[in-house]
Amino acid sequence: MRNLLSLIFLVMLSVSAAAVGVDEKRLDDPTQEARAQEIMKQIRCLVCQNQSIVDSDAALARDLRIIVRERIIAGDNDEQILGYMTSRYGDWVLLKPPFDGATIVLWLSPLLLLMVGFYVIYRNQKLRKSNVSSEPLTSEEKQRLEQLLNNEGRK
Amino acid sequence: MIVEIGHFALILACLLSLIQSTFPLYGSLKGKGRLMAIAAPAAYGQFLFVTISFAALMYAFVVSDFSVANVARNSHTLKPMLYKISATWGNHEGSILFWTFILSLYGALVAFFGRKLPRTFYVKVLAIQALVGLGFYLFLLLTSNPFERIYPFPMEGNGLNPLLQDPGLAFHPPLLYMGYVGLSVTFSFAVGALIEGRVDAAWARWVRPWTLLAWCFLTAGITLGSWWAYYELGWGGWWFWDPVENASFMPWLVATGLLHSAIVVEKRDTLKAWTILLAIIAFSFSLLGTFIVRSGVLTSVHAFATDPERGVFILMFLFIVIGGSLLLFALRADKLQPGGLFAPISRESMLVINNLLLSVAALVVMFGTLYPLLRDALTGEKITVGPPFFNLAFGFLMIPLILVMGLGPSTSWKRADLMGLASRLKFVFAASLLMAIAVFYAAGGGEIMAGIWLAVGLWLLLSTLYEWAERVKLFKSGALARILRQPRASIGMSFGHLGLAIAVLGMAGTSYWGAEKQEIMSYGDKVSIGGYDVTFENTDGVIGPNYTAVRATFSASRDGGKPQILKPEARVYLTPPMPTTEAAILSRFTGDLFVVIGEANNRAYDQWAVRLYHKPLQVWLWGGVAVMVLGGLISLSDRRFRMGALKGAKK
Numbered sequence: 123m124r125n126l127l128s129l130i131f132l133v134m135l136s137v138s139a140a141a142v143g144v145d146e147k148r149l150d151d152p153t154q155e156a157r158a159q160e161i162m163k164q165i166r167c168l169v170c171q172n173q174s175i176v177d178s179d180a181a182l183a184r185d186l187r188i189i190v191r192e193r194i195i196a197g198d199n200d201e202q203i204l205g206y207m208t209s210r211y212g213d214w215v216l217l218k219p220p221f222d223g224a225t226i227v228l229w230l231s232p233l234l235l236l237m238v239g240f241y242v243i244y245r246n247q248k249l250r251k252s253n254v255s256s257e258p259l260t261s262e263e264k265q266r267l268e269q270l271l272n273n274e275g276r277k
Numbered sequence: 278m279i280v281e282i283g284h285f286a287l288i289l290a291c292l293l294s295l296i297q298s299t300f301p302l303y304g305s306l307k308g309k310g311r312l313m314a315i316a317a318p319a320a321y322g323q324f325l326f327v328t329i330s331f332a333a334l335m336y337a338f339v340v341s342d343f344s345v346a347n348v349a350r351n352s353h354t355l356k357p358m359l360y361k362i363s364a365t366w367g368n369h370e371g372s373i374l375f376w377t378f379i380l381s382l383y384g385a386l387v388a389f390f391g392r393k394l395p396r397t398f399y400v401k402v403l404a405i406q407a408l409v410g411l412g413f414y415l416f417l418l419l420t421s422n423p424f425e426r427i428y429p430f431p432m433e434g435n436g437l438n439p440l441l442q443d444p445g446l447a448f449h450p451p452l453l454y455m456g457y458v459g460l461s462v463t464f465s466f467a468v469g470a471l472i473e474g475r476v477d478a479a480w481a482r483w484v485r486p487w488t489l490l491a492w493c494f495l496t497a498g499i500t501l502g503s504w505w506a507y508y509e510l511g512w513g514g515w516w517f518w519d520p521v522e523n524a525s526f527m528p529w530l531v532a533t534g535l536l537h538s539a540i541v542v543e544k545r546d547t548l549k550a551w552t553i554l555l556a557i558i559a560f561s562f563s564l565l566g567t568f569i570v571r572s573g574v575l576t577s578v579h580a581f582a583t584d585p586e587r588g589v590f591i592l593m594f595l596f597i598v599i600g601g602s603l604l605l606f607a608l609r610a611d612k613l614q615p616g617g618l619f620a621p622i623s624r625e626s627m628l629v630i631n632n633l634l635l636s637v638a639a640l641v642v643m644f645g646t647l648y649p650l651l652r653d654a655l656t657g658e659k660i661t662v663g664p665p666f667f668n669l670a671f672g673f674l675m676i677p678l679i680l681v682m683g684l685g686p687s688t689s690w691k692r693a694d695l696m697g698l699a700s701r702l703k704f705v706f707a708a709s710l711l712m713a714i715a716v717f718y719a720a721g722g723g724e725i726m727a728g729i730w731l732a733v734g735l736w737l738l739l740s741t742l743y744e745w746a747e748r749v750k751l752f753k754s755g756a757l758a759r760i761l762r763q764p765r766a767s768i769g770m771s772f773g774h775l776g777l778a779i780a781v782l783g784m785a786g787t788s789y790w791g792a793e794k795q796e797i798m799s800y801g802d803k804v805s806i807g808g809y810d811v812t813f814e815n816t817d818g819v820i821g822p823n824y825t826a827v828r829a830t831f832s833a834s835r836d837g838g839k840p841q842i843l844k845p846e847a848r849v850y851l852t853p854p855m856p857t858t859e860a861a862i863l864s865r866f867t868g869d870l871f872v873v874i875g876e877a878n879n880r881a882y883d884q885w886a887v888r889l890y891h892k893p894l895q896v897w898l899w900g901g902v903a904v905m906v907l908g909g910l911i912s913l914s915d916r917r918f919r920m921g922a923l924k925g926a927k928k
Binding site for chain 1: 512514517618621629633634636637638640641644645648652656658659660661662663664665666670673674795
């Protein structure tokens with residue numbers, strides 16, 4: 123089992139080396155090709171780690187690149203192409219998770235955590251201020267204070 | 278035989294850690310001097326035995342003893358000596374042994390340099406350190422024994438992943454581990470202080486150098502890994518928000534926060550409970566990082582091994598260490614009475630905001646890394662949280678952090694005058710804004726975020742310089758003497774902040790103004806990118822020690838200047854058989870030219886796939902981090918922290 127896993131791991135590594143495919147047709151129109159590149163950057167290479175299909179050498183990534191270019195020639199807009207990808211592979215294929223009911227917690231987490239943090243700091247400060255001002259001295263402390271003051275006076 | 282000695286030494290070290298973590302702790306609670314006296318010799322003994330153990334494993338790798346299963350799986354006779362040695366820690370078992378080795382090294386260092394600490398506290402710190410060690414010894418001996426033999430043994434080993442055969446990667450793990458494990462000392466100090474029930478300025482002064490040391494190593498280690506990814510993986514990226522990168526980044530963020538909050542404890546005797554909590558969390562993230570990497574819950578380039586048994590062990594260990602320390606914290610935190618009060622506008626408040634932003638950043642990185650896992654477990658849906666999310670969320674937190682960084686050092690303790698602060702820094706603010714706009718247009722415009730990062734980086738750069746100039750009264754007589762008399766801690770601070778400013782500018786340059794081209798080229802073809810004219814000259818065959826390669830020659834010239842030669846390689850390693858690319862990089866102050874050679878066309882052999890990148894200000898990123906680490910080291914050499922100074926500190 124361990125050997126099998128390390129084999130899979132090695133295969134994954136080998137495909138993560140830079141993608142420099144030679145027999146891949148680029149689109150003739152440079153603005154269309156630039157658009158294709160932008161879209162590819164948002165699509166995950168399904169068999170790699172956090173890598174877009176632009177950066178991957180995997181055969182599957184190559185297939186997806188070809189599909190993106192085909193869709194552009196067919197006249198799809200960007201949303202349609204990404205929609206086509208998610209309908210086939212689910213949200214997993216998008217490097218940037220969509221903003222919807224299920225991911226709202228994720229997207230808002232920086233803001234929520236900051237607000238919680240600020241609230242805790244604010245409450246702590248308020249608590250400490252009231253603690254410091256309202257806590258009367260115990261009789262023992264008063265006695266000591268008096269003693270100290272008296273000593274001071276005698277010197 | 279030597280291998281068995283290594284195994285035996287490891288068992289002895291394990292037993293010593295058991296003794297060190299129990300008897301002295303009991304002794305310190307009951308005031309029994311004889312039991313307390315065990316702690317330091319046990320710490321030295323542990324270090325000795327783990328060193329023997331680690332040396333034995335290294336020996337097995339050096340002589341290619343394939344009867345050891347670990348060596349057979351990860352080494353090969355044809356491998357250059359450097360990689361035979363680095364293979365010792367380039368695999369699961371070896372890396373955990375290495376972890377433990379560094380843990381015992383830190384244990385011995387604390388035992389030696391901490392001799393002047395209050396006796397009961399010193400003993401508690403060593404006991405906690407040993408307790409953490411005990412977990413790792415058991416993990417090694419029970420689930421990941423590096424000394425396991427196999428029979429019949431193979432005549433040749435499997436080899437090491439070629440991507441890992443690189444000088445940068447030989448040194449990346451040692452540095453990173455020195456950082457990860459260094460935080461264990463901070464952790465032991467925090468837990469020791471909780472048991473003692475006392476945290477004061479002296480405590481902060483003992484803890485800071487260890488945190489600083491760990492932080493320097495962590496910073497250098499993370500960056501070395503990033504640099505390796507940049508030139509070795511061959512697509513010009515340097516940070517991928519890969520789970521394992523995140524795993525090392527989270528403790529870094531918390532350790533950075535800890536460095537700053539410990540200052541508040543030292544100078545103002547407040548934020549104590551929070552600082553203790555950060556110390557616990559920083560090391561917890563180190564352990565979590567180990568768990569994420571080793572258990573394989575998130576498959577990644579770095580996961581040498583995936584084995585559920587190990588995962589369960591680490592999970593239980595994590596639960597005991599993190600849960601136990603947090604429980605102790607909950608029980609004891611209210612004993613830590615806060616000291617000095619401070620106004621909403623004050624140095625303390627600035628440092629609190631720093632801590633808040635860094636902690637939230639660490640939590641967001643953790644949440645983003647684990648979110649796909651959670652979602653999969655809860656709903657069965659698979660989703661990717663990729664770089665676009667992290668870049669957005671992280672930028673949202675880092676921009677305010679850097680703005681505050683520019684203000685903090687100029688703000689006075691306790692209560693600062695907001696109007697005075699504003700009037701002192703308004704010119705710096707205006708100047709950085711104007712410079713950013715000028716550079717933005719000179720660079721031909723771009724995304725608005727690029728301009729914002731530029732302004733933020735310049736603000737940090739100028740405000741740090743301004744604060745330094747104000748502090749040394751640069752334009753009054755006797756400035757030179759004042760410059761030289763600055764305490765090293767404040768020089769270190771200036772360098773640290775300056776380094777980050779340089780790194781931020783580098784990040785802005787390389788992320789937003791980079792150019793990328795993929796071309797099919799024949800000999801003699803020309804491409805222009807980033808102001809360079811690049812010509813594809815020819816290719817050669819090369820035979821290396823354990824690979825064969827195609828080496829291409831490119832010449833690049835700018836503005837008709839003298840052409841520079843670049844020689845990227847496409848290698849195929851023999852064991853294991855695997856293709857890799859060796860990029861050729863022309864590094865200049867203004868930017869890097871980065872060339873990768875790919876495969877040849879199957880039908881026409883003089884046609885090659887070539888990738889070219891221009892990465893403006895890339896060296897600023899590396900240089901900036903180097904300045905940050907330098908700042909940390911300067912600060913570490915401050916007299917307050919020098920170990921001899923502890924003689925004076927009695928508590």
